[in-house]
Amino acid sequence: MKFTCTNLEYLTMQHFGVRQNIIVPNVHWGISRWKEGIGPLHECDVLILSKSGYATEVEIKISKADLLKDSEKLHGHDHPMIKYLYFCVPENLKEIALEVIPARAGLLVAESNEGPIHRAFLKQIKSPTQISKPVQWNEKEKMKLLHLGCMRILGLKKKLSKNLTLKK
Structure with a gap:
């Protein structure tokens, strides 16, 4: 099976459990603590975001080029509000990912079985190492993340209903 970013986002959300955690794809603005x-x-x-208020980041890569280019990011996936870091890749990128992801990062690999019941799933290949002093998220930050998640729903609905025409 050829995995897309959307497939891996879905599998990641399923793997970490949307009933136990707040899980939001594509978070890219709105969270900071300037006063601190x-x-x-x-x-x-x-x-x-776990019930205890600690965050885990999952970086999704579906091509070797994208995986190799990730090391050029200035932030290096380091932030005090991220306790754990994982990379999630399709099975064909497992070996290169083990070579190039940061030492502290965990690795999730997407696999599928082609049996009578086709199923895709993530397998944890490597556990992450916790950063030394992770920052616990406060209620305001949790609410902001929930707001961003709700905003994400609108964009997804728009994409799903791209042929919808509104009547006046």
């Missing part, structure tokens, strides 16, 4: 000297959060392909 913590600048804005970098773009996260998938952001998972």
